[in-house]
Amino acid sequence: MYIVTAEEMRRLDNHTIETIGIPQAALMENAGREIARQIATWIAEAGRKSAAERWLVLAGKGNNGGDGFVAARHLSEAGIAVEVALAEPPERMSPEAAQQHDIAVRFGLQLIHCWEQKIAWGRYTGVVDALLGTGTRGAPREPYAALIREANASALPIVAADIPSGLDAATGETHEPCIRAERTVALAFLKRGLVQYPGAETAGHVVVRPIGIPAGLAASLGVRTMILDEAALNGPLGIDVSRERRADTHKGSYGHTLIAAGTKRMSGAGLLCAKAALRAGCGLATWAVPASLATHLLGRVPEAMLAGLADAGHGDWTHVNAEAILALAEDCDALALGPGMGRYEGDSQWLRGLWEGAGCPLVLDADALNMLAEAPDFADWQPRRAATVLTPHPGEMARLAGVSTREVQRDRIGLARRYAEQHGVTLVLKGARTVVATPDGAVYVNVNGNAGMATAGAGDVLAGIIASLLSQGFDAAQAACLGVYMHGAAGDRAALKRTSPASLLAGDLLEEL
Numbered sequence: 001m002y003i004v005t006a007e008e009m010r011r012l013d014n015h016t017i018e019t020i021g022i023p024q025a026a027l028m029e030n031a032g033r034e035i036a037r038q039i040a041t042w043i044a045e046a047g048r049k050s051a052a053e054r055w056l057v058l059a060g061k062g063n064n065g066g067d068g069f070v071a072a073r074h075l076s077e078a079g080i081a082v083e084v085a086l087a088e089p090p091e092r093m094s095p096e097a098a099q100q101h102d103i104a105v106r107f108g109l110q111l112i113h114c115w116e117q118k119i120a121w122g123r124y125t126g127v128v129d130a131l132l133g134t135g136t137r138g139a140p141r142e143p144y145a146a147l148i149r150e151a152n153a154s155a156l157p158i159v160a161a162d163i164p165s166g167l168d169a170a171t172g173e174t175h176e177p178c179i180r181a182e183r184t185v186a187l188a189f190l191k192r193g194l195v196q197y198p199g200a201e202t203a204g205h206v207v208v209r210p211i212g213i214p215a216g217l218a219a220s221l222g223v224r225t226m227i228l229d230e231a232a233l234n235g236p237l238g239i240d241v242s243r244e245r246r247a248d249t250h251k252g253s254y255g256h257t258l259i260a261a262g263t264k265r266m267s268g269a270g271l272l273c274a275k276a277a278l279r280a281g282c283g284l285a286t287w288a289v290p291a292s293l294a295t296h297l298l299g300r301v302p303e304a305m306l307a308g309l310a311d312a313g314h315g316d317w318t319h320v321n322a323e324a325i326l327a328l329a330e331d332c333d334a335l336a337l338g339p340g341m342g343r344y345e346g347d348s349q350w351l352r353g354l355w356e357g358a359g360c361p362l363v364l365d366a367d368a369l370n371m372l373a374e375a376p377d378f379a380d381w382q383p384r385r386a387a388t389v390l391t392p393h394p395g396e397m398a399r400l401a402g403v404s405t406r407e408v409q410r411d412r413i414g415l416a417r418r419y420a421e422q423h424g425v426t427l428v429l430k431g432a433r434t435v436v437a438t439p440d441g442a443v444y445v446n447v448n449g450n451a452g453m454a455t456a457g458a459g460d461v462l463a464g465i466i467a468s469l470l471s472q473g474f475d476a477a478q479a480a481c482l483g484v485y486m487h488g489a490a491g492d493r494a495a496l497k498r499t500s501p502a503s504l505l506a507g508d509l510l511e512e513l
């Protein structure tokens with residue numbers, strides 16, 4: 001399922017009208033009818049009687065308002081009482097909205113002129129927000145701001161037409177004020193703002209309804225952002241998710257994952273990472289740690305091989321010669337580096353040796369990302385010889401990109417795409433709605449998982465899963481996407497087994513993989 005910006009939506013819209021020749025009024029008719037249909041369905045599902053309902057449609061002066069007039073007509077036809085509140089007089093409306101206004105008048109709909117009359121909110125059982133759509137620029141101005149505040153304060157259920165008014169369709173930023181919708185009927189395609197927080201929260205439950213724009217047009221007009229679902233895994237990512245293991249295979253058929261992770265204080269990070277790799281299906285896993293630690297970890301993951309690397313008795317990673325890790329990596333199919341590694345003097349240069357030296361796919365997580373972020377000479381590092389996957393959380397992403405965490409969260413899709421393209425890496429920007437960006441400009445947004453996964457060690461599990469998939473021969477985009485999807489799905493299964501997701505542990509994810 002494609003996710004578009006307002007600008008991409010305009011291109012799709014224009015192409016449909018001008019090249020394919022579907023009249024704009026037909027698209028608007030479809031849009032309004034779909035909104036009304038959804039409302040009628042929800043009323044019925046809630047066991048309420050249409051005859052007992054009275055809805056108020058808030059109509060703005062743009063085409064979003066035009067959709068509102070159409071929706072009102074179809075609600076009325078479905079036997080649901082409806083009135084339309086006009087934010088501005090018809091002479092200020094877009095031609096399409098003005099046309100729908102005139103039709104509404106002749107149709108006999110009850111209209112309220114907000115510049116002359118106050119809305120008696122108590123009269124209604126629900127509200128359609130058709131004030132502002134994808135044509136919005138910046139924070140809602142008057143009279144829209146006041147209407148949005150009143151609608152929110154009314155505590156009536158609000159159904160947003162296309163997007164909640166006040167939401168930035170391109171980023172998910174919410175302006176002050178912004179409609180808090182119970183549901184949103186997205187027209188033709190999901191807008192980015194509906195899937196990124198905080199926008200995703202103000203949109204409530206989102207459904208996407210077709211309005212006559214061919215679904216395939218998105219790809220042909222260059223849209224490269226989509227929901228990470230099974231259709232994406234099976235389609236553009238080319239993964240057969242129902243594929244079974246062949247019977248005549250052995251552990252050597254499924255790759256060998258090397259995990260360089262953990263220190264005395266954070267040995268659990270390495271443990272979770274190594275276990276996750278094995279649970280995600282690699283045939284063999286080697287867990288490398290500084291030698292001083294190895295004796296304490298014997299038998300902790302019996303299925304993994306434990307490699308204690310000479311550390312001159314220091315128990316830290318910079319005293320482990322990078323060459324020793326590279327020598328182990330020679331026999332492995334992917335290397336995960338960073339969880340629980342700690343930070344040391346000169347560690348950025350230490351990482352450089354591994355970045356330039358490792359000929360197998362590399363997953364960098366946690367401390368390895370901070371080493372990378374602080375490398376003053378990163379621009380001079382030789383390009384990697386195999387795929388690289390970075391798995392930062394927003395704070396680590398901020399350090400990598402040299403911006404604030406707030407900046408990262410403001411436009412996760414845009415930032416992840418730019419970073420991945422610029423640095424030739426596959427980037428997994430973690431957090432609610434994890435974003436996977438590939439070096440060729442494709443972006444996948446994950447929608448599974450839950451807040452219980454905001455727990456120590458969940459990231460270490462993800463790094464292990466992705467490295468495991470890389471060692472099984474999946475390419476970087478496939479491994480990152482399938483890994484993120486499996487990780488979220490495991491989290492959802494684990495959360496179902498607990499009274500509250502709050503008590504979920506990273507170790508629980510392993511059991512569900």
Ligand SMILES: NC(=O)C1=CN([C@@H]2O[C@H](COP(=O)(O)OP(=O)(O)OC[C@H]3O[C@@H](n4cnc5c(N)ncnc54)[C@H](O)[C@@H]3O)[C@@H](O)[C@H]2O)[C@H](O)CC1
Pocket residue numbers: 009012013027028031060061062063064065066067094131132133134135136137138139140141142144161162163187188211213
């Ligand atoms: N996607 C489609 O193919 C179709 C979409 N439809 C609907 O049309 C809107 C987009 O319509 P547009 O006229 O471009 O924009 P808006 O309705 O969002 O109008 C905005 C309106 O308000 C003014 N404005 C802009 N920013 C602000 C602000 N911050 N405060 C106040 N006013 C503002 C601006 O000048 C415009 O006049 C889309 O979302 C769908 O709902 C079609 O109906 C069907 C085809």
Ligand SMILES: [K+]
Pocket residue numbers: 064129130131132133160161162163164165
């Ligand atoms: K709206």
